[in-house]
Amino acid sequence: MAGNSKRKGAIRKSSKGPLVGSGGRGKQRLEGRGPTPKAEERTKHPAAKRKRSAERAAAKGATGRGPGKGVSRPRDRDGIEWVAGRNSVLECLRAEIPASALYVQQYVETDDRLKEILLLANQQGMSLLESPRGELDRMTDGAVHQGVALRIPAYAYAEPEDIFDDAIANKVQPFIVALDGVTDPRNLGAVIRSAAAFGADGVVVPERRAAGMTASAWKTSAGAASRVPVARATNLTRTLVAYRKAGCSIIGLDSDGDIELSDFPANIATGPIVLVVGGEATGMSRLVRESCDSIISIPMFDETESLNAGVAAGIALYEIARLRQP
Secondary structure (H helix, E strand, O other), X not given: OOOOOOOOXXXXXXXXXXXXXOOOHHHHHHHOOOOOOOHHHOOOOHHHHHHHHHHHHXXXXXXXXXXXXXXXEOOOOOOOEEEEOHHHHHHHHHOOOOOOEEEEEOOOXXXXXXXXXXXXXXXXXXXXXXXXXXXXXXXXXXOOOOOEEEEEXXXXXXXXXXXXXXXXXXXXXXXXXXXXXXXOHHHHHHHHHHHHHOOOOEEEEEOOOOOOOOHHHHHHHOOHXXXXXXXXXXXXXXXXXXXXXXXOEEEEEOOOOOEEHHHOXXXXXXXXXXXXXXXXXXXXXXXXXXXXXXXXXXXXXXXXXXXXXXXXXXXXXXXXXXXXXX
């Protein structure tokens, strides 16, 4: 009978003496795991995935997620850049940026922008490739491509010494622009455009921590990038020292320069010269500044502390060009 401790074989448990414990295991189970983490902190939660995607987009310079706000993917290891979105692709084709191929999604809806994109690509003799949506998503790293993407090959940079040697070969005094820490590709494009307008022989940019020849730089240059060579320097300070040894005057451009641009000596401007323009926020680095023979400034008539790097370079280039070719 159940519960009958007097049945044959039954053992009565004594209530006397110490009881065997659980070693605290039961208590740990009762304590729980603490408060529930936020949705964004749980790796497999959709909110966490959205947060990671937003962080990646911000790190890659995304310009938005609405219609018509395509983004440019940073360069791959082989230097290839992807421009996604109908407005962005159309602007690149209008600017005649040297692209290698145009990818269009299968069964994509056609509008006036896409018709013009196809027309310009055909006129420029560009390869036209049809691709599934998933493949476009992969190539553009999840950007809002709206069914179209442009593949831009790596820019062929010149060597800093090539710009000097080509000027000497053309029997002209070298006129070179060097950028120190300019990180906005639009400023780089503006400097290239001004360099072409005022007769500079080329532009030198550092290899690290500086803007390169992206689609934005191509567009801002308005085609001048195809006429003015851009060189990359592994070490800008050493490059400037090499230019000085070759006979160039190294002139820095800064808001607290020793010489105003209007008082710049004509005998220096007419000789071989390298104009150094600092970055948007920090200006020239200490080592680059120490490598300059003199520092010039643009006089201001207001309390504005400094000018945009592209604007400042354009003003200085004009004044030097005026002295070189009166």
